[in-house]
Amino acid sequence: MTIETNLTADPFEMAECPACPGVPSRVWLDGGDGTCYVRCISCGTIYASPRASHASRYAWLDERFSVGENAFQNAQARQPALEQIAGILKTYVTRGALLDIGCDLGHFFEYFQGAFWKRFGVELSPSAADYASKTFDASVHAGAIADVPFSNAFFDLVTMLDMFYHLENPRGDLETVARIIKPGGYLAVEVSGLSYYLLRSIGIISLLVDRKWTRLDSNSVYLFYFTPGGLRKLIEECGFEVVSASVINSPVSSKPLRDMISAGYGSLMRFLSRVSLYWLNWAPKYLLVARRKKEP
Numbered sequence: 001m002t003i004e005t006n007l008t009a010d011p012f013e014m015a016e017c018p019a020c021p022g023v024p025s026r027v028w029l030d031g032g033d034g035t036c037y038v039r040c041i042s043c044g045t046i047y048a049s050p051r052a053s054h055a056s057r058y059a060w061l062d063e064r065f066s067v068g069e070n071a072f073q074n075a076q077a078r079q080p081a082l083e084q085i086a087g088i089l090k091t092y093v094t095r096g097a098l099l100d101i102g103c104d105l106g107h108f109f110e111y112f113q114g115a116f117w118k119r120f121g122v123e124l125s126p127s128a129a130d131y132a133s134k135t136f137d138a139s140v141h142a143g144a145i146a147d148v149p150f151s152n153a154f155f156d157l158v159t160m161l162d163m164f165y166h167l168e169n170p171r172g173d174l175e176t177v178a179r180i181i182k183p184g185g186y187l188a189v190e191v192s193g194l195s196y197y198l199l200r201s202i203g204i205i206s207l208l209v210d211r212k213w214t215r216l217d218s219n220s221v222y223l224f225y226f227t228p229g230g231l232r233k234l235i236e237e238c239g240f241e242v243v244s245a246s247v248i249n250s251p252v253s254s255k256p257l258r259d260m261i262s263a264g265y266g267s268l269m270r271f272l273s274r275v276s277l278y279w280l281n282w283a284p285k286y287l288l289v290a291r292r293k294k295e296p
């Protein structure tokens with residue numbers, strides 16, 4: 001009797017901590033389906049390894065992020081955060097070429113209108129890229145950043161907002177950004193605070209809000225959850241100097257009580273993160289702004 005193997009199944013991929021290549025990790029959450037989340041023993045970043053194949057992840061991405069009611073609702077909920085981030089970035093850069101990587105429907109471009117700005121985007125979902133391009137007079141490429149032949153030292157400002165979890169090679173993509181950004185230009189990366197995200201995603205809060213004990217899934221499009229220290233190390237090793245860290249407003253919902261609690265919690269984290277950057281771990285979202293070093 002022969003044992004048949006399923007040759008059509010996608011193979012899993014292995015990954016390593018982008019901030020600490022070669023450093024071992026420990027299994028942190030076993031997905032039970034061949035995928036796991038592991039934790040870097042050096043910087044504490046949690047990442048999927050083994051993870052689902054490129055092909056199956058990209059199928060999910062298009063399903064989740066293409067133009068539709070869900071995407072418009074998310075964009076509307078994110079407006080206060082995008083406005084806040086634009087305000088922070090304009091204290092560093094007031095004109096030039098902006099590239100928003102993972103630009104979604106392009107709503108961030110609303111804050112960079114006028115003759116002083118040239119707007120560029122990269123977006124995996126072709127329908128979202130098309131919408132962003134037509135709606136906001138921007139040049140938006142459908143695909144991944146590594147696939148777009150941008151010129152060296154072209155951009156004054158590059159943003160990667162609430163999308164860093166999905167990159168399959170964050171170090172490689174930051175090296176690409178370091179190449180296409182001008183020396184002295186700025187990069188902004190927004191992610192969730194890791195401790196906040198875990199508190200929100202496992203246990204009683206997840207049960208109350210999402211009606212399940214955990215919403216984490218190692219077989220998903222969420223590949224990396226960085227610690228602030230791991231993210232900073234990675235950005236700096238790719239040729240940047242981190243110049244500021246800010247707690248970012250949570251998305252707004254249609255529930256006034258929930259919004260009031262999130263606003264109060266955000267203010268508390270804003271205060272505490274001025275005392276110590278450790279508290280960024282507990283922020284719902286935070287933004288690191290980094291300047292491209294003039295010398296490699």
Ligand SMILES: [Zn+2]
Pocket residue numbers: 017018019020023040041042043044045230
């Ligand atoms: Zn690490």
